[in-house]
Amino acid sequence: MTGTLINVAAVLAGTAIGVAAGSRLPPGMQQRVLAGLGLVTAVVGIDLALAWRDTSPLYVLGAVLIGGVIGEALQIEGRLSRLGDRLQARVQRDGSQSTVSEAFFTASLLFCVGPLTVIGSFEDGLRGNIEPLATKSLLDGFASIALASTLGFGVAFAAVTVLAVQGALTLGAGLLDGVLRGEALHALTSTGGVLIIGISLKLLDLRDVKVGNFLPALVLAPLLVGLVSLVS
Numbered sequence: 001m002t003g004t005l006i007n008v009a010a011v012l013a014g015t016a017i018g019v020a021a022g023s024r025l026p027p028g029m030q031q032r033v034l035a036g037l038g039l040v041t042a043v044v045g046i047d048l049a050l051a052w053r054d055t056s057p058l059y060v061l062g063a064v065l066i067g068g069v070i071g072e073a074l075q076i077e078g079r080l081s082r083l084g085d086r087l088q089a090r091v092q093r094d095g096s097q098s099t100v101s102e103a104f105f106t107a108s109l110l111f112c113v114g115p116l117t118v119i120g121s122f123e124d125g126l127r128g129n130i131e132p133l134a135t136k137s138l139l140d141g142f143a144s145i146a147l148a149s150t151l152g153f154g155v156a157f158a159a160v161t162v163l164a165v166q167g168a169l170t171l172g173a174g175l176l177d178g179v180l181r182g183e184a185l186h187a188l189t190s191t192g193g194v195l196i197i198g199i200s201l202k203l204l205d206l207r208d209v210k211v212g213n214f215l216p217a218l219v220l221a222p223l224l225v226g227l228v229s230l231v232s
Helices: 002-022 027-054 057-074 076-091 100-112 115-127 131-151 153-171 183-203 217-231
Strands: none
Touching (some): 002 100, 002 115, 002 131, 002 153, 027 057, 027 131, 057 076, 057 217, 076 100, 076 153, 100 153, 115 131, 115 183, 131 153
């Protein structure tokens, strides 16, 4: 759990710096910071999505399409948004406009969708190697600064999501280590990249593709690889 705790600390520290810096930035500069984060996120997503070259793009396509249908039916994004709204209601009682819900939701997706979340947690849980999560912590820390400078302290609540998701993966690493290897891992990585591209579109204010509803794709991608290997 050491890597996850470092990641949580990086998110909280980045949020504190971002909130302090954001209050001193004019609105135009805040928008440029968020746009810059969106552009970098798009490049990272594209790079990861191209991992489908080491597997079949059909696994990624099937996972994204089927996962999107399942997520829409379950209204995953709506449920996550309502959780963010409840957090916002607790901390914003004066009726003024707040971005707590948006900050929590956007940061949670950005910090937990990428493949480093899985790979880093496995390395930490199985071998005690915190280097992947330390690298992720550095990236998340800078992303927290950028997000918090524009969306505010709600980004800090995403630290709870990081703790829950990465903590569960670290503790359950022994059960999943033999499954997420080879093609299955490449399919998961590529699918995660596609979802990260969706996050970048939201950060760039181009389109809200409701990435939350595509989260089942992260489970379906390696599952499809396993099913095909069983029947072939």
